[in-house]
Amino acid sequence: MPLFLFNTLTRNKDEFQPLHPPEVGLYTCGPTVYDYQHVGNYRTYVFEDVLRRSLRLFGFKVRHVMNITDVGHLTSDADEGEDKMEVGGAREGKSARDIAKLYTEAFLEDCRELNLLPPDVLCKATDHIPEQIELISRLEAKGLVYRTSDGLYYDTARFPGYSRLVGEDHVRGIEEGARVGANPEKKAATDFAVWKFSPKDKKRHMEWASPWGSGFPGWHIECSAMAMKYLGETFDIHCGGVDHIPIHHTNEIAQAEGATSKPFVRWWMHAEFLVMNSAKMAKSAGGFVTLADLKARGFDPLDYRYHCLTAHYRKQLDFTWEALEASKTSRRRLREASLGLQEEKSAPARADFDRAFRDSLADDLNAPAALASVWDMLRSAMPSGMKRCFLEQAEQILALGLFKEEATELSPDAERLLSARARARAEKDYALSDKLRADLDAMGIIVEDTKQGQKWRKK
Ligand SMILES: [Zn+2]
16 A cells, blocks of 8 residues: 655655665754753654654554754754753752753653653764864865854755745845854855854864864754764755754755755655744743653643644644533543453454545555544444454554553552451452442542453543
């Protein structure tokens, strides 16, 4: 079955074919580790995980590379302001390196809780300074960079097709909207730093020697350098959020193709924003929600994963607590239905439901339609064993923890009541077992009796 994926570059849903089947090279832009990631960031990572799992379902072998930005990402996309890592360090009285370590670990823990498959290569920008310097040297040899008093800049006018990912109109908008007086040494508003010199007035914590003077790499150069190191000069898919299209990814193309004169990426794929009160969730806007905030309100991170699957990745997704509550309820119902299905090893899933599920994913990863086919199947008269078989396959993509018993801890009091109730039932003292069930219910624990004995879950 062919797989169609929307390509930002062609603005079309194209049939996906990797360069070297069945291998697929996939690069996804990772976090800048100066603070906790918010759930808006995780929407993109969940989309990328569904992409990766779907590629596997369609018979491809994926090599997934993700970067960790731990230097060079400035507070303004116009190559001005301070390094976000230094700002994070100053805020917390720690070094940029300590901040990077802390928030990288927090990010990876969040990814585990969202059931995101770990990348095959997780590469830090600070571990790849020589590769970035080498790429800048190649650009310099081709006359594509020029020097100003604060760094080395890419001369975008010398790269034909600079605007092709985002569109000419948008680039013209950048040029017209450029503030007067903002870095007068730049030849064009779209030119961007590939190397910045250490500021003379202030001692930076992170700097490296280079042929042009000590300093640090620009944010965009790390992704071009590391993607090509691990996936080759031309590879299959590069992903990120839609906010990466106009600057970060546009600049990545200019750097890579400027140096190699070969196509850099065959499919560019971008996830739309998560919006809260009709604005994009962003750190700069304040009021962002982390996974820890969700957990504090009684949500499982996988409830949020379910929520992400309710919208197509190219449509904006609303974040409200009510909507998240609805996703939590849906996931709980789906889990209960899954756990209640009999295991029957010989039962194959029925072909029509399997087909509907795959067709949905083949149509540019239509997760809401795939989810709908799961609900249709559960409502159908299909035998329990077949349903379970289908759900086990669907779970390879959905990864909603459908077959896992809730890993919540019970209080010692609840444990005592549960074992007293099991004893009461074994002794057929149903009056006592009913009373204990009511006591547990009052503690927020629901007990059900099954053939395998009593089962519990939290309300
Ligand atoms: Zn990137």
